[in-house]
Amino acid sequence: MHFLITGHTGFKGAWLSLLLATRGHTVSGIALDPLPSGIFEQARVSEIMRDDVRLDIREAKQLADSVQEIDPEVVIHLAAQPLVRESYRHPRQTFETNVMGTYNLLEAMASAPTTKAALIITTDKVYRNVGKLSGYDETDALGGDDPYSSSKAMADILTQSWVKSFPSFPTAIARAGNVIGGGDVSPDRLLVDLVNGFANNDPVHIRMPGAVRPWQHVLDCLSGYLSICAALLSESKGGEWNVGPDPGHAQTVRELSDTAAAFWGGKATWVDESQGDHPHEAAYLTLNPSKVQATLGWRNVVPFPDSVQWTIEWEQAVRSGANARAVSLKQIDDFLSLEPNAPWTRVF
Numbered sequence: 001m002h003f004l005i006t007g008h009t010g011f012k013g014a015w016l017s018l019l020l021a022t023r024g025h026t027v028s029g030i031a032l033d034p035l036p037s038g039i040f041e042q043a044r045v046s047e048i049m050r051d052d053v054r055l056d057i058r059e060a061k062q063l064a065d066s067v068q069e070i071d072p073e074v075v076i077h078l079a080a081q082p083l084v085r086e087s088y089r090h091p092r093q094t095f096e097t098n099v100m101g102t103y104n105l106l107e108a109m110a111s112a113p114t115t116k117a118a119l120i121i122t123t124d125k126v127y128r129n130v131g132k133l134s135g136y137d138e139t140d141a142l143g144g145d146d147p148y149s150s151s152k153a154m155a156d157i158l159t160q161s162w163v164k165s166f167p168s169f170p171t172a173i174a175r176a177g178n179v180i181g182g183g184d185v186s187p188d189r190l191l192v193d194l195v196n197g198f199a200n201n202d203p204v205h206i207r208m209p210g211a212v213r214p215w216q217h218v219l220d221c222l223s224g225y226l227s228i229c230a231a232l233l234s235e236s237k238g239g240e241w242n243v244g245p246d247p248g249h250a251q252t253v254r255e256l257s258d259t260a261a262a263f264w265g266g267k268a269t270w271v272d273e274s275q276g277d278h279p280h281e282a283a284y285l286t287l288n289p290s291k292v293q294a295t296l297g298w299r300n301v302v303p304f305p306d307s308v309q310w311t312i313e314w315e316q317a318v319r320s321g322a323n324a325r326a327v328s329l330k331q332i333d334d335f336l337s338l339e340p341n342a343p344w345t346r347v348f
Contacts, residue, residue, distance in 0.1 A: 002026040003026065003074045006105060009038075011184040012222065013079075014040040016078070016222050017048060019222055027050060028051035028070045032054065039183025057097065058096050075112075075117075076119045077120045078121050080152070081094040081148070083189075098148075099155050103162075106120075109169075116170075117232035118171045119173075120172070121173075124175055126143075128144070129284075131284050133284070135288030136242070136286070136287055137242075156175070156240070160173070173239070174241050176221050176224065177244030180218065181314070182328070183314065190253060191311060194256075194264075198260070198261065203269050205271050206254075206274070209252065209274060211283050211285075212252050212284045214244040214250045215245070217311075224241075227342065228296065230343055230344040233347055237296075241291060242292060243298075244300070245300045246289065249304060263309050264312055301339045314331065
């Protein structure tokens, strides 16, 4: 199977490229240049790509030409401006990338002759946050107070409208919870900040220790994405899908920070900075993944403590000189051994 991943140079995109290549699939990508020292560079992911195209998805003509030339069978759209705090600093870029970039891709795919399915990735933050404790369902209202959340909600609604207005091949939307794993270097992400602080023996300042998020390991999340792709290909099942742990398994920022510090060892520590002046972020956010569990048979298989441990082990090994590609492939093998009969492995 030939996959096109937009945003393949990013954290999730690089892991997805490695996972698909491990399974023997052909992988192409369209993205901006990677951030320095992330998993894409460390694990030399460009070496396993058939096409490694660098362009901005806001450039509609270039994007359309590249998609047509690559001519994929399955498209997974990860490219985005993915950071809440960055969206406050650069709102126009955030809206243009997340909304019009998604529109440009949808339009480009319409002229790709062999495309059979597409999965558009939005986020758990597309929901209008009213503090729902049972986890947001796919039918709950969308919204967003910050530029990032609202731009992704707009991209979600845009995709739903496109699918209904211009039906062609099966297309679905995935809304995933907070993802952790080795090789993430994006700024303003909790575990990235924790790892960097621990490595430098600096206390890490945490702005919302009590905030609750649906943390999951990146490979669990990607397995959910691929299970939806498999359903698109085999049963043409589109629609919207939550991908995350059960609401009861969501953890606080404090619990993740304490767990990470314990696995790191030494003098790893963090400091409560909740009294500072910070941009708005939701205090409580969980998803209800019962639809994907009941319909597709997918669920998280890496427990929360193991997700944190795998992340810390990856970081400590690579920072000590281990081969990042080998460490990543070993974790992929370990993950696949936990989920040998995942829904997507029966289709491709």
